[in-house]
Structures are given as C-alpha cells and as structure tokens.
Amino acid sequence: MSKSPFARAPDQTCPWLFISHGDNFENHTFYNLSKDQHFHRHIPELRDKQVALASYGWLALLDLGKGPNDCTCCLFNIASKEKIKIPHMQTKYDGGFTKYYECVLSKPPTDPDCYVMLISAAFDESLYFCRIGDEYFADTIRDFRDGYLSTAKSFNGKTYAWMSKSNSLFEVEFDIEERLIGPGPLVCVKEPICTWPLKPSASKEFLVEFGGELLLVHAILDMFSDEYGEVAYFRIFTMGRECSELLNIGDRVIFIGPYGSMSALCTDESGLKKNSIYYYWRNTNLFVYDIEDRSTALLEPCPIKSTPYCLMCWI
Numbered sequence: 001m002s003k004s005p006f007a008r009a010p011d012q013t014c015p016w017l018f019i020s021h022g023d024n025f026e027n028h029t030f031y032n033l034s035k036d037q038h039f040h041r042h043i044p045e046l047r048d049k050q051v052a053l054a055s056y057g058w059l060a061l062l063d064l065g066k067g068p069n070d071c072t073c074c075l076f077n078i079a080s081k082e083k084i085k086i087p088h089m090q091t092k093y094d095g096g097f098t099k100y101y102e103c104v105l106s107k108p109p110t111d112p113d114c115y116v117m118l119i120s121a122a123f124d125e126s127l128y129f130c131r132i133g134d135e136y137f138a139d140t141i142r143d144f145r146d147g148y149l150s151t152a153k154s155f156n157g158k159t160y161a162w163m164s165k166s167n168s169l170f171e172v173e174f175d176i177e178e179r180l181i182g183p184g185p186l187v188c189v190k191e192p193i194c195t196w197p198l199k200p201s202a203s204k205e206f207l208v209e210f211g212g213e214l215l216l217v218h219a220i221l222d223m224f225s226d227e228y229g230e231v232a233y234f235r236i237f238t239m240g241r242e243c244s245e246l247l248n249i250g251d252r253v254i255f256i257g258p259y260g261s262m263s264a265l266c267t268d269e270s271g272l273k274k275n276s277i278y279y280y281w282r283n284t285n286l287f288v289y290d291i292e293d294r295s296t297a298l299l300e301p302c303p304i305k306s307t308p309y310c311l312m313c314w315i
Contacts, residue, residue, distance in 0.1 A: 013264045014272055015255055015314040024048045034271040051313050052103040053260025055154040060103035064091050075109045084109045086116055087136045102259055104152045106159045106174060115174045121258040153207035155214045162205050169239050206256045210263045214239040217256055233294050234277055249275055259313045280312050
C-alpha cells in the first residue's frame with residue numbers, strides 16, 4: 001500500500017465507517033458520513049481480517065480462520081502505515097462460531113511495555129492479553145472481584161475498565177513483575193473510581209474519550225424489537241471522581257460500535273447532527289440517535305445489504 005487507505009483529509013473531523021464484506025471479507029468499503037459518499041476497494045492485506053480501532057492512532061488487524069503458522073495479525077498505524085506483529089489469536093471455534101474483538105492498548109505500541117488487550121464483543125468468560133514482543137496471548141477470567149469486565153479504554157496514559165455487574169469504573173494495572181515469571185493476573189484492581197446505580201436491563205456499555213473527559217455511554221436495548229438488540233435509548237455519564245449524567249453534549253458527536261468508539265467536534269461544515277450518537281450494531285445499517293428528544297433515524301451507508309458476511313468499524 002503506497003498510501004494508507006485509512007488516511008482522512010486534514011479537514012475531515014469525523015471518522016470513516018469501514019466495512020469489510022464478502023465470503024472472505026475481500027471487499028472493503030469506506031463511507032464518508034459528512035459527504036454521504038462511499039467508495040470501494042480491494043485491499044489484499046485486509047482480506048480475511050477483522051479491523052478493530054485500538055488507540056493512539058493504531059488499528060488491530062486480526063486473522064479470521066487462519067492457523068498460527070499463517071499468522072499475519074498485527075497493529076497498523078493509520079498515518080505512517082507502520083506494522084507491529086502481535087501473536088495469533090484464535091477466532092474460529094467448533095460449529096463455525098467466530099469471535100470478534102475490541103482491542104485496547106495500554107500505551108503506544110512502540111513502547112516495549114505496551115500491553116494489548118482483546119475483549120470479545122460477544123459473551124466470553126476470558127480476557128486475552130500480551131505484551132509487545134510476546135509469542136502468545138495469555139488469558140484470564142473476565143468475571144472477577146466486583147463484576148464482569150464489559151469494556152475498557154486507554155485515556156491520559158492509563159487504562160480503565162468498566163465492570164458491568166457492579167456498575168463501577170476501575171483503573172487497570174498490568175502486573176509486569178508477575179508477567180515475567182509466567183501468565184499472571186491481568187489486573188490489580190484498585191478501589192472503584194466511580195459507581196452509578198443503573199437499573200438492570202439488557203444493555204451494552206462503551207467508554208469514550210470526549211474532549212478531555214472519559215464518558216460512559218450506556219445503551220439500553222429493546223428486547224422486543226423486530227430485530228433483537230436495537231437500542232431503545234442511551235444514557236451518558238461522566239467518569240470523573242464524581243459521576244454525573246449528561247443530558248446534552250452540545251456541539252459534539254459520539255460514534256460507537258462493538259469494535260471501537262470515539263467522539264468529534266461537530267462543525268457547520270461537517271454535515272453531522274450535533275448532540276447526537278451515530279452507532280451501528282450487527283448489520284450494514286447505521287443509526288443516528290438524537291440525545292435531546294431520544295429519537296432514532298435509520299441511515300443506509302452503502303448498498304451492500306445483500307452480502308452474507310459483513311464487519312463494520314469506525315476508523
């Protein structure tokens with residue numbers, strides 16, 4: 001690739017929506033939300049790959065259906081096109097079931113003390129992690145101490161995890177000394193930074209960096225919709241020492257999805273709807289949620305609805 005296919009124009013503030021589709025994810029579509037434009041590519045390096053937004057300007061490229069000897073799993077820098085190899089991660093399981101992952105980096109991967117954490121987007125009892133240069137991913141239980149680790153995010157040089165059962169935010173500490181003698185515990189859990197008494201519901205949580213703050217976006221799901229998993233409404237909370245609910249995010253926009261989330265400033269030229277959340281779930285549909293009136297509109301980013309296999313990611 002002579003030029004990074006993921007590079008955005010300098011004046012483009014919102015992310016691309018990247019869509020892999022086809023029997024072997026050999027087709028790649030980039031959707032520009034601001035201009036309502038899409039273009040198609042066939043990028044050999046991304047064939048049979050899951051693309052996940054990591055942090056610090058990097059993507060995780062994870063093999064789908066290949067063995068360890070064919071491993072080309074790596075971290076890919078959006079701007080420089082630099083690649084850093086990471087261990088093979090099994091994604092295919094008995095019965096044809098495939099796991100897809102959220103990826104979190106504890107530091108920029110050029111730092112030898114960077115840890116790579118993979119969190120399954122589906123229910124999974126384990127978390128997977130390695131340090132840059134390791135030959136394999138270690139695993140540890142995902143349900144521990146104060147609850148089930150549902151998502152994590154690197155922010156201001158630290159890594160935070162949201163525990164969904166206890167509705168608590170924790171700082172993650174990777175135990176380097178323990179890792180030197182073998183796969184030790186993934187985290188040393190401190191006291192919770194903040195908690196919020198959310199009522200039980202079918203839900204999904206996302207941690208989002210938002211103008212110098214860390215936000216929790218809590219998606220409440222409608223169990224009785226025509227398509228299971230549709231979002232009924234969102235709640236947004238600040239994740240400082242004191243937790244509070246936000247009812248308005250002003251001239252910003254939040255983009256969420258199972259494989260990475262972010263926020264951006266919404267300018268008059270961006271063509272985006274302020275005070276809104278753009279999200280996708282399990283198919284090629286894209287939705288925009290108005291935070292003020294809690295209405296949801298359906299968007300169709302590109303005409304590929306007939307494809308049997310599809311993966312989407314903000315980049």
